[in-house]
Amino acid sequence: MDRGEIQGAPKNFEALRALILERRRELPKRLAQVAAFALDNPDEIAFGTAASIATDAEVQPSTLVRFSQTFGFDGFSALQAVFRARLRERNSSYxxxxxxxxxxxxxxxxxxxxxxxxxxxxxxxxxxLSAAIDPQKFESASRLLASAGTIHLIARRRSYPIATYMAYALSQLKIRCQIAGTASGIDDDLLALADEGDAAFAVSFSGYAPETVAQASALAARGIPVVSLTDSAFSPLAECSTIWFELVEADHAGFRSLSASMAFAMALAVAIAEERRRA
Amino acid sequence: MDRGEIQGAPKNFEALRALILERRRELPKRLAQVAAFALDNPDEIAFGTAASIATDAEVQPSTLVRFSQTFGFDGFSALQAVFRARLRERNSSYxxxxxxxxxxxxxxxxxxxxxxxxxxxxxxxxxxLSAAIDPQKFESASRLLASAGTIHLIARRRSYPIATYMAYALSQLKIRCQIAGTASGIDDDLLALADEGDAAFAVSFSGYAPETVAQASALAARGIPVVSLTDSAFSPLAECSTIWFELVEADHAGFRSLSASMAFAMALAVAIAEERRRA
DNA sequence: TTTCTGATGGAACAGAAATTCTATATTTGA
DNA sequence: TCAAATATAGAATTTCTGTTCCATCAGAAA
Structure with missing residues (x-):
C-alpha cells in the first residue's frame, strides 16, 4: 500500500499501550516523560486539554503533539481519541x-x-471489618498505644506479615516500636526489657501460636497494656488483653485472607500517629 | 442562607440525575429535549463538544448553556464536568x-x-486488581514459579510483609522458598547460591528499594526467571522481569493500601501449589 | 574542538469552542 | 384578544485550544 510507511497509529488503547511500552527505551527524555505520565494517568489524557495535561506532566504542549506524531497519529487530538474510546468501552463493558x-x-x-x-x-x-469493629473501641486502642513509649509487636506465622507491616509504618511515622516474632530466642529477652510506659499489640488467629500467647500474657502480668487482634472471643489472647478486637477473615479453600487485618493494621498505625500529633 | 435561591449545581452525577428527573415536567420544550438526551446519552455529554451535542440533540448550543444554568451551573462546561467525573469514578462498584x-x-x-x-x-x-491483572499472564506466572526448585522472594520496606506472607504460605504448601529482604548482608550470599532451576518473585513499589532492584536484575542476568509485582510500567523491576504485573494500590492520605498486593500474593501462592499438584 | 543531528521550549497563529446578546417566536394570564 | 413574560434561534463575541514554526540547546560524530 502507498501509505504503508506510516506504521503506527494503533486505534485501540491496548495496542497503543503495548507500542509505548515497546518503544519506551528509545524515546527521548521528554517523550519518555509523557509516555510515563500517559500510562500512569490515562484518565487525565482522556479528559484534559493539551495545555492542562502539559502542565501536569511538566512538559510543553508541543511535546504532546510531537509525542503523538511519534506514534503515528496526526496530532494530539487523534491520540486523545484513543484514550477516550477506552473509557467509553470500559464503561459499557465493565x-x-x-x-x-x-x-x-x-x-x-x-x-x-x-x-x-x-x-x-x-x-x-x-x-x-467495617461491621465488626466498634469505632469507640478503636479510638481507645489507638489512644492507649499512642501513649506508649515503645510499642511491642507480637505476632507469629500467618500474622507475622501484619507485624512487619506495622513495624514499617510506625517507623515511618517516627513511632518507636519493637517487633517480636522471629524464631530466634531473643524475643523473650527483648520483651523482658519492656518498660512500664510501654504497650503491646498482639495478633493471633486460631491455631494460636503458643509463643504469641505466652509473651502477651507475660507482658500483661507485668502490668503492660496489651491490645490485640484475634478471631474469636474464646481466643487465649482475649483473656490477657486490655482491649481486643474480633475479626473473622473470609477464606478461599481454607486459606484465610489477610486483607482486613492489614487494613486494620494500617489504620491503627495512622490513628496512633494522629493521636500523638494531637496530644 | 442569603444565596439560597441558587439551589442546584449538584456536584455528583447521581444527584444531578435525580434533580433532572424531578424537574423534568416543568421544563420548557427544548430544555426537556436536552434533559432526555442527556440522561439517555451521558457518554455523549461527557466527551462531545457543545456544538456536536447540540447537533445530536437537535437543539442550539445556546440551549445547552441555558439548560446548564437552569440547573445551577455556571455554564455548559460546569455541567459537563459532572458527566466526566462520573466516567472517571465508574470503575469501582464500591x-x-x-x-x-x-x-x-x-x-x-x-x-x-x-x-x-x-x-x-x-x-x-x-x-x-481484578481489572488490571491479565488472567493468562497470571497463569503463566504461576506455572513458571511452580516449575522452580526454590522460589526466591525479594522485597523490602513496604513490600516486605508481602514476602513474609508468601514465605509462610509457600512453606505451608510444602514449596521450597527463600526470603531475601532482611537488612543483613547475607541476602546476596544466599541469592548467589540460586540454582538454574530456581525462580524469583520480586515486589517493589515506587520509591523502589535499590537492593530489590539490584538483586532482581542480578538474578535475571544469570538467566534465572523473575516474576515481579510493581506499580508502574516504568518500574526498574519491569525491565528485568520475565513476567511482571502492574498493580496500583489506592491510598489514604498517602499511606498506600497493601490489601490488593496481599490478595495477589495469596492467590499466587495457592495457584503455584495447584500447578504443582496438577503436574 | 568543531560540526551536525535532532530534541526542546516557547511564541505565534488559525481555527474552534463556549458563551452572550438580541430579535423573534411562543406561551401565559387576564 | 391582547399584553406581558418567557423561551428560542441564530448571529456575534470572546475566550481558549491545538498546532505549527523557528530559535535554541544538548549530545553525538567528525
Missing amino acids: EDRLVELEGGDAVAAGSAAILNSFVGAAHRSLDN | EDRLVELEGGDAVAAGSAAILNSFVGAAHRSLDN
Whole structure:
C-alpha cells in the first residue's frame, strides 16, 4: 500500500499501550516523560486539554503533539481519541467483563479462578471489618498505644506479615516500636526489657501460636497494656488483653485472607500517629 | 442562607440525575429535549463538544448553556464536568458504598474515619486488581514459579510483609522458598547460591528499594526467571522481569493500601501449589 | 574542538469552542 | 384578544485550544 510507511497509529488503547511500552527505551527524555505520565494517568489524557495535561506532566504542549506524531497519529487530538474510546468501552463493558471472568472461570484455567476467589474473599473480609469493629473501641486502642513509649509487636506465622507491616509504618511515622516474632530466642529477652510506659499489640488467629500467647500474657502480668487482634472471643489472647478486637477473615479453600487485618493494621498505625500529633 | 435561591449545581452525577428527573415536567420544550438526551446519552455529554451535542440533540448550543444554568451551573462546561467525573469514578462498584461511609465519617470520630478510609482504599485496590491483572499472564506466572526448585522472594520496606506472607504460605504448601529482604548482608550470599532451576518473585513499589532492584536484575542476568509485582510500567523491576504485573494500590492520605498486593500474593501462592499438584 | 543531528521550549497563529446578546417566536394570564 | 413574560434561534463575541514554526540547546560524530 502507498501509505504503508506510516506504521503506527494503533486505534485501540491496548495496542497503543503495548507500542509505548515497546518503544519506551528509545524515546527521548521528554517523550519518555509523557509516555510515563500517559500510562500512569490515562484518565487525565482522556479528559484534559493539551495545555492542562502539559502542565501536569511538566512538559510543553508541543511535546504532546510531537509525542503523538511519534506514534503515528496526526496530532494530539487523534491520540486523545484513543484514550477516550477506552473509557467509553470500559464503561459499557465493565460489568460484562466481570461476568465473563466469572463465567469463564468454570471453563478456563484454575489460576484466574483462584485469583478471583481471593479477591472476593478479601472484599468480604473488609465488609466484615467495617461491621465488626466498634469505632469507640478503636479510638481507645489507638489512644492507649499512642501513649506508649515503645510499642511491642507480637505476632507469629500467618500474622507475622501484619507485624512487619506495622513495624514499617510506625517507623515511618517516627513511632518507636519493637517487633517480636522471629524464631530466634531473643524475643523473650527483648520483651523482658519492656518498660512500664510501654504497650503491646498482639495478633493471633486460631491455631494460636503458643509463643504469641505466652509473651502477651507475660507482658500483661507485668502490668503492660496489651491490645490485640484475634478471631474469636474464646481466643487465649482475649483473656490477657486490655482491649481486643474480633475479626473473622473470609477464606478461599481454607486459606484465610489477610486483607482486613492489614487494613486494620494500617489504620491503627495512622490513628496512633494522629493521636500523638494531637496530644 | 442569603444565596439560597441558587439551589442546584449538584456536584455528583447521581444527584444531578435525580434533580433532572424531578424537574423534568416543568421544563420548557427544548430544555426537556436536552434533559432526555442527556440522561439517555451521558457518554455523549461527557466527551462531545457543545456544538456536536447540540447537533445530536437537535437543539442550539445556546440551549445547552441555558439548560446548564437552569440547573445551577455556571455554564455548559460546569455541567459537563459532572458527566466526566462520573466516567472517571465508574470503575469501582464500591464507590457508592464509600460515599455512604464517608457521609457517616463526618459525624464519627477521627480514628473511626481513618479506619473507614482504609477500608475504602482497600476495596478500591481490590477492584483495581481484578481489572488490571491479565488472567493468562497470571497463569503463566504461576506455572513458571511452580516449575522452580526454590522460589526466591525479594522485597523490602513496604513490600516486605508481602514476602513474609508468601514465605509462610509457600512453606505451608510444602514449596521450597527463600526470603531475601532482611537488612543483613547475607541476602546476596544466599541469592548467589540460586540454582538454574530456581525462580524469583520480586515486589517493589515506587520509591523502589535499590537492593530489590539490584538483586532482581542480578538474578535475571544469570538467566534465572523473575516474576515481579510493581506499580508502574516504568518500574526498574519491569525491565528485568520475565513476567511482571502492574498493580496500583489506592491510598489514604498517602499511606498506600497493601490489601490488593496481599490478595495477589495469596492467590499466587495457592495457584503455584495447584500447578504443582496438577503436574 | 568543531560540526551536525535532532530534541526542546516557547511564541505565534488559525481555527474552534463556549458563551452572550438580541430579535423573534411562543406561551401565559387576564 | 391582547399584553406581558418567557423561551428560542441564530448571529456575534470572546475566550481558549491545538498546532505549527523557528530559535535554541544538548549530545553525538567528525
